[in-house]
Amino acid sequence: xxxxxxxxxxxxxxxxxxxxxxxxxxxxxxxxxxxxxxxxxxxxxxxxxxxxxxxxxxxxxxxxxxxxxxxxxxxxxxxxxxxxxxxxxxxxxxxxxxxxxxxxxxxxxxxxxxxxxxxxxxxxxxxxxxxxxxxxxxxxxxxxxxxxxxxxxxxxxxxxxxxxxxxxxxxxxxxxxxxxxxxxxxxxxxxxxxxxxxxxxxxxxxxxxxxxxxxxxxxxxxxxxxxxxxxxxxxxxxxxxxxxxxxxxxxxxxxxxxxxxxxxxxxxxxxxxxxxxxxxxxxxxxxxxxxxxxxxxxxxxxxxxxxxxxxxxxxxxxxxxxxxxxxxxxxxxxxxxxxxxxxxxxxxxxxxxxxxxxxxxxxxxxxxxxxxxxxxxxxxxxxxxxxxxxxxxxxxxxxx
Amino acid sequence: xxxxxxxxxxxxxxxxxxxxxxxxxxxxxxxxxxxxxxxxxxxxxxxxxxxxxxxxxxxxxxxxxxxxxxxxxxxxxxxxxxxxxxxxxxxxxxxxxxxxxxxxxxxxxxxxxxxxxxxxxxxxxxxxxxxxxxxxxxxxxxxxxxxxxxxxxxxxxxxxxxxxxxxxxxxxxxxxxxxxxxxxxxxxxxxxxxxxxxxxxxxxxxxxxxxxxxxxxxxxxxxxxxxxxxxxxxxxxxxxxxxxxxxxxxxxxxxxxxxxxxxxxxxxxxxxxxxxxxxxxxxxxxxxxxxxxxxxxxxxxxxxxxxxxxxxxxxxxxxxxxxxxxxxxxxxxxxxxxxxxxxxxxxxxxxxxxxxxxxxxxxxxxxxxxxxxxxxxxxxxxxxxxxxxxxxxxxxxxxx
Numbered sequence: 001x002x003x004x005x006x007x008x009x010x011x012x013x014x015x016x017x018x019x020x021x022x023x024x025x026x027x028x029x030x031x032x033x034x035x036x037x038x039x040x041x042x043x044x045x046x047x048x049x050x051x052x053x054x055x056x057x058x059x060x061x062x063x064x065x066x067x068x069x070x071x072x073x074x075x076x077x078x079x080x081x082x083x084x085x086x087x088x089x090x091x092x093x094x095x096x097x098x099x100x101x102x103x104x105x106x107x108x109x110x111x112x113x114x115x116x117x118x119x120x121x122x123x124x125x126x127x128x129x130x131x132x133x134x135x136x137x138x139x140x141x142x143x144x145x146x147x148x149x150x151x152x153x154x155x156x157x158x159x160x161x162x163x164x165x166x167x168x169x170x171x172x173x174x175x176x177x178x179x180x181x182x183x184x185x186x187x188x189x190x191x192x193x194x195x196x197x198x199x200x201x202x203x204x205x206x207x208x209x210x211x212x213x214x215x216x217x218x219x220x221x222x223x224x225x226x227x228x229x230x231x232x233x234x235x236x237x238x239x240x241x242x243x244x245x246x247x248x249x250x251x252x253x254x255x256x257x258x259x260x261x262x263x264x265x266x267x268x269x270x271x272x273x274x275x276x277x278x279x280x281x282x283x284x285x286x287x288x289x290x291x292x293x294x295x296x297x298x299x300x301x302x303x304x305x306x307x308x309x310x311x312x313x314x315x316x317x318x319x320x321x322x323x324x325x326x327x328x329x330x331x332x333x334x335x336x337x338x339x340x341x342x343x344x345x346x347x348x349x350x351x352x353x354x355x356x357x358x359x360x361x362x363x364x365x366x367x368x369x370x371x372x373x374x375x376x377x378x379x380x381x382x383x384x385x386x387x388x389x390x391x392x393x394x395x396x397x398x399x400x
Numbered sequence: 401x402x403x404x405x406x407x408x409x410x411x412x413x414x415x416x417x418x419x420x421x422x423x424x425x426x427x428x429x430x431x432x433x434x435x436x437x438x439x440x441x442x443x444x445x446x447x448x449x450x451x452x453x454x455x456x457x458x459x460x461x462x463x464x465x466x467x468x469x470x471x472x473x474x475x476x477x478x479x480x481x482x483x484x485x486x487x488x489x490x491x492x493x494x495x496x497x498x499x500x501x502x503x504x505x506x507x508x509x510x511x512x513x514x515x516x517x518x519x520x521x522x523x524x525x526x527x528x529x530x531x532x533x534x535x536x537x538x539x540x541x542x543x544x545x546x547x548x549x550x551x552x553x554x555x556x557x558x559x560x561x562x563x564x565x566x567x568x569x570x571x572x573x574x575x576x577x578x579x580x581x582x583x584x585x586x587x588x589x590x591x592x593x594x595x596x597x598x599x600x601x602x603x604x605x606x607x608x609x610x611x612x613x614x615x616x617x618x619x620x621x622x623x624x625x626x627x628x629x630x631x632x633x634x635x636x637x638x639x640x641x642x643x644x645x646x647x648x649x650x651x652x653x654x655x656x657x658x659x660x661x662x663x664x665x666x667x668x669x670x671x672x673x674x675x676x677x678x679x680x681x682x683x684x685x686x687x688x689x690x691x692x693x694x695x696x697x698x699x700x701x702x703x704x705x706x707x708x709x710x711x712x713x714x715x716x717x718x719x720x721x722x723x724x725x726x727x728x729x730x731x732x733x734x735x736x737x738x739x740x741x742x743x744x745x746x747x748x749x750x751x752x753x754x755x756x757x758x759x760x761x762x763x764x765x766x767x768x769x770x771x772x773x774x775x776x777x778x779x780x781x782x783x784x785x786x787x788x789x790x791x792x793x794x795x796x797x798x799x800x
Contacts, residue, residue: 030595031625034614048769049604086590086631088601104591104702106602145768161618161800162773165611165704169604169769173596190486191504195430196573201488202506204449204569211565214434218561225431231486302504304565368545369448369569373562400561 006278006285009313009347015275015289016318019296023322024179033164036177037220037324038157044150044170047143052107054083056138059098059120059127060111063135075129079122083108098127107139114138146170156324178324180222184243184250185213188260189302190231207369208253208300208307215308215400216251219316220323231260237267244271244295248322251315254286254302261286264299268292282348284310305372309349312377312399330398332377334359338390342381351375352396359396375399406678406685409713409747415675415689416718419696423722424579433564436577437620437724438557444550444570447543452507454483456538459498459520459527460511463535475529479522483508498527507539514538546570556724578724580622584643584650585613588660589702590631607769608653608700608707615708615800616651619716620723631660637667644671644695648722651715654686654702661686664699668692682748684710705772709749712777712799730798732777734759738790742781751775752796759796775799 025039054060061077069075077098081091085104092110093099101107101114113133121128146152152170153163159175167175187209195205209225216223226243229236229252243250254261265288268274272292279287283306288299298315300307312330320326334352337360342348352359354376361379364371377398381388388394425439454460461477469475477498481491485504492510493499501507501514513533521528546552552570553563559575567575587609595605609625616623626643629636629652643650654661665688668674672692679687683706688699698715700707712730720726734752737760742748752759754776761779764771777798781788788794 034617086602145770161611161614164614165607166773168595168610169607171595171605195568195571202486205571207565207569210568211561214561214564217434370545373566
């Protein structure tokens with residue numbers, strides 16, 4: 001087995017933070033923007049509505065012409081035209097005139113109010129008005145909904161359907177969003193086979209490849225599962241090279257054997273640089289962090305829960321930074337459901353399930369698949385702590 | 401204007417529930433299953449692990465051979481072979497023998513324990529054991545993690561990365577999921593143009609088309625935005641026919657004018673049947689529900705907030721049923737942030753924003769885009785109520 005220069009977790013996090021790796025921006029059609037994260041502040045390029053707009057079906061008038069109207073002394077105005085929604089106003093009511101107008105149609109410039117049908121009577125070309133209209137009645141002024149230049153959405157906003165609708169409302173057909181980082185995922189180990197393949201004696205089905213690929217996708221990255229590298233130099237090196245070719249980041253999850261970690265480390269040394277080989281945490285000591293041609297490469301532990309814990313601690317923050325979601329809170333405070341024991345001198349991350357206000361420790365051991373399936377995240381037990389009591393407040397880091 | 405046979409909301413909901421429309425199932429590759437909803441219970445077809453598995457690097461032994469071992473009287477066993485992860489065990493240790501075994505490798509049948517390297521010494525072909533091993537030490541028995549036949553995931557489960565990983569662990573390469581209902585979305589109105597198009601006088605940009613298409617997608621359906629129908633029979637009929645061709649459901653959102661609603665209704669009558677034309681709620685009275693060749697068709701109001709409210713009340717439950725997510729809770733109880741007035745005799749749905757435990761009414765009027773962008777959902781104010789007091793408990797239905 002290769003020697004491990006075990007370092008504290010904080011050192012590993014510093015190394016990752018120092019990767020010279022900035023979020024990239026791309027422009028996508030609005031129709032493909034749902035779920036993406038905005039890469040720039042968006043300011044409205046127009047007034048909404050873009051013109052003074054009738055909010056009822058009725059007659060556009062000059063309000064002053066109606067000021068004297070009453071039940072006993074109605075005002076009569078001559079109907080001189082008609083404007084429907086979508087029309088350009090081609091007729092301007094002058095003194096004593098009105099224009100038939102429909103909801104959503106632009107108000108003629110010479111008018112300043114719309115009196116709805118229900119409040120008037122019509123006789124041929126004449127509309128009979130029984131009470132005064134005030135300027136602005138039945139009108140939504142240009143820009144009252146969204147004024148031109150207003151900050152609509154901030155950089156870092158995840159675009160849901162309300163946000164895409166808002167961008168549509170101001171006429172933006174393309175949106176600047178963070179490019180999805182492409183992440184190559186490789187499982188390693190002679191014992192691993194892919195679902196659908198025959199399970200010969202001694203083999204088990206891949207778990208980490210699927211888990212990590214889909215965790216990357218849920219985070220908003222593009223997970224590209226490259227399959228399984230066998231426990232030999234050529235197989236592993238070929239897949240790493242393939243990953244470097246197609247992706248921005250390469251993630252390997254270790255097989256059960258220690259040998260493959262040494263192979264991984266030696267291939268990274270050959271092609272680039274290994275920064276970290278071993279982190280002083282439990283589970284997941286045998287973690288590798290390196291860089292090849294400016295692309296980060298991670299070797300994660302083989303046991304599913306360890307793999308996912310280390311992915312959450314090390315890789316997810318980098319992905320969130322690249323996707324513009326670094327501000328997201330992924331920790332919740334809960335009370336421990338029952339006592340747990342740890343080993344003094346060992347910094348341990350323990351999977352827990354959240355049940356209401358409680359964090360329920362899952363003690364199946366990191367080898368079990370079901371321990372990470374049942375878990376929502378993990379808590380940290382520092383080196384100096386041997387016992388955490390039931391009811392104690394703990395901070396749960398959510399997986400992913 | 402056409403006459404509206406206004407019916408209560410409950411009648412409209414009954415009509416929708418009576419659509420003879422069952423969720424459809426399709427099988428997708430596991431790699432595409434993330435985010436989909438499981439259409440059948442899944443039971444594990446295998447034991448996980450599929451064999452008794454070494455959980456440490458060490459020596460596979462017959463535990464009984466070590467029962468007499470002590471610091472002063474160590475037991476010496478002959479190393480007769482090696483099994484690595486992924487190997488088929490080709491060697492069976494007999495009495496007095498041990499086999500070198502790595503983590504994850506299958507335990508030979510004749511052995512029942514694995515003693516880790518750290519606890520033994522090796523001298524040439526001999527391993528020296530200083531303390532007894534018990535049967536099961538260093539071994540995970542077949543099926544202890546997941547026994548064959550165990551119910552893994554229930555119908556209706558949304559597949560996150562933990563679930564896809566679990567399906568991978570049991571070797572399933574295809575997954576039965578609910579087919580995404582295809583929903584055609586059409587905006588109507590002469591005044592509407594698409595983002596990116598020139599905004600000539602009297603025109604406004606589409607809001608509802610984008611909002612509804614993306615709301616369908618967030619719900620897990622396939623939203624297909626067909627664009628804008630002009631306020632004439634041919635344009636509208638063509639797009640409706642196109643929608644019926646490509647999709648399972650057709651959604652129209654009305655332009656501002658009343659005329660287009662009558663056109664829509666008359667085209668549906670021609671091609672199929674109109675069940676509802678007008679619902680006694682505010683906003684969104686002018687809602688149409690019909691059916692053409694077994695496909696539901698909805699005409700939703702034009703004002704964005706009304707459109708989204710009616711989508712939430714009428715269309716979303718149908719989509720959730722088709723996607724297998726009908727059990728989802730979309731209502732939350734909050735306290736009203738300030739007093740609101742309603743009109744007696746009018747059943748009103750009022751947009752609100754959620755702030756902590758408070759529901760803040762948004763009183764901009766349904767014509768404003770920003771009123772639905774700022775809102776998280778709506779509350780109902782029954783016909784009999786004129787005033788809701790600040791602090792009163794209200795049930796907020798979340799949009800979508």
